[in-house]
Amino acid sequence: MASDLFAGRIPGSGGWILPQPGFFSRRAPELAPELLGCLLCVDSPEGKASGIIVETEAYTEDDPASHSHRGPTPRNRSMFARGGTAYVYFIYGMHSCFNVSAGPAGVGEAVLVRALEPCSGIDVMFRRRGNRGDGMADGPAKLCQALGITLEHDGLDLSRASGPGPRLLVPEGGAVKDAGRSARVGISRALDRQWRFFVPGSPFLSRRSP
DNA sequence: ATTACGATTGCCT
């Protein structure tokens, strides 16, 4: 059960509910810590799977490290969609990464989901990951592989109640309060911005300590 | 048309 795996991290939480209207309309640096503790669910023909978000990063238009920094392109158009839209991109010729677009339509902001605590459908995730014993969702590309998130999910509405592909539920008891923060991972520019957020002490992070 | 380069991962030393 999910609450067992996440014991003590969300005091008073009884489960997850649909996000309220406007939840995703705040700016990426404000939305990123609010996504910690949210449940990322994916329904597919291979089975359902879900995980609790434990690590995120914010990206904005005035941010030299962001895909949206040089304006809209066919690839990054979902970053400019209204908040709550899935932005999935393909990188290094082999990996997909999953983002939640933030802010109002026309604003190119998004939150990269970097790590999950596996919650349900762990057998499906394990199989998709090639039966590897190490972390199944402790990296932005690894969690996409585990959950079966691909480019075909780019542009999906993440606040919908059901249907194939990724969607998001928010913790009934509110977001994680004591989020840790650090510089973002895997970029060379704007290292001064502390826009990586994580659940302190979680064993499911992509990196132990910054 | 050509080219350089990734918001990464896994294997090798």
Added chain:
DNA sequence: GGCAATCGTAATC
């Protein structure tokens, strides 16, 4: 810790 894998994208020629 170092580095190859692998290819779509976007900038440049």
